[in-house]
Amino acid sequence: MFPKKCFNGNFKISREVLLACNWIIEIDRAKVANRPGIYAIFSSEDGDCLYVGQSQSMRNRLRSSGTWEKAVVECDRPVLYVFEVPESELKYLECLAIGILRPKWNFTGYVRSAKYLSGQIEPDFISEADFLQIFERESCQRNRTMLALGYYGGLSASELCRLKWQDVDFECSVIRVNGRGDVARIVEIGDFLLKQLLIFSLSEHNNGRRNNESYVLLSPRSKPLVRTVAHKIVKLACQRAEISQSVSLKTLRNSHGMNLFKQGMSIQYIQKRLGVRLFKALACESWKAGKFWN
Secondary structure (H helix, E strand, C coil): CCCHHHHHCCCCCCHHHHHHCCCEEECCHHHCCCCCEEEEEECCCCCCEEEEEEECCHHHHHHHHCHHHHHHHHCCCCEEEEEECCHHHHHHHHHHHHHHHCCCCCCCCCCCCHHHHCCCCCCCCCCHHHHHHHHHHCCCHHHHHHHHHHHHHCCCHHHHHHCEHHHEECCCCEEEEECHHHCEEEEECCHHHHHHHHHHHHHHHHCCCCCCCCECCECCCCCECCHHHHHHHHHHHHHHCCCCCCCCHHHHHHHHHHHHHHCCCCHHHHHHHHCCCCCHHHHHCCCCCHHHCC
């Protein structure tokens, strides 16, 4: 699908490279095969990549999505490159194609804003050093626990607010997370997060606010923490730590997945751990996983 040189972060994708890797160029959308595959829309034969997508029926998808029509309006002669793949590999290879062809894509769809064109869109990750700086500047143990659960546990905002003490197994070092649609998953936790949970658990127990049925993150009125407040806590913590990058709970979750990826974990494992079908945030980094090379 792509040559190995694409993964060093300095390789320019050209028309010749795509054709050499068995991509097919189609100027007419109607000629695209109605089979499973990855497709990429370019502004011209030698222009920039505008959009990357996947479908079990590429021609039907291009007809219904509207991305091709937008490209035609904005560019004189947009070009389609298609790559047929087995249906079972569509989602993983779409993420790979995004990472190579559109590394600065912000996943809001077909957008060519001034911010994108100026290269100001940054990958939504933070380093562990920056996270620890945020963590150390935060004095509230509840807020510290929330930050650690996001960065070292990979929990989303809604999962954080729904987490109860009965879901935390200190002996086995795991937590039971209730994700979308109340689908539960088991997440192993490391020493850093386990230690923070123990500290906060003892603090809440001494204050009479901790029992198995109670939520881990509570407001001052002993009500479950709401997502808007959780997002505000992260924003204020970053301001105190003087972190210029925009950081949210989603950033912490994305960083957790990327850290696992850099440790050699498979995409399937990361997606299962995060409770998602497709971890698109990986597309913001240069891919170096040899098993995805063709």
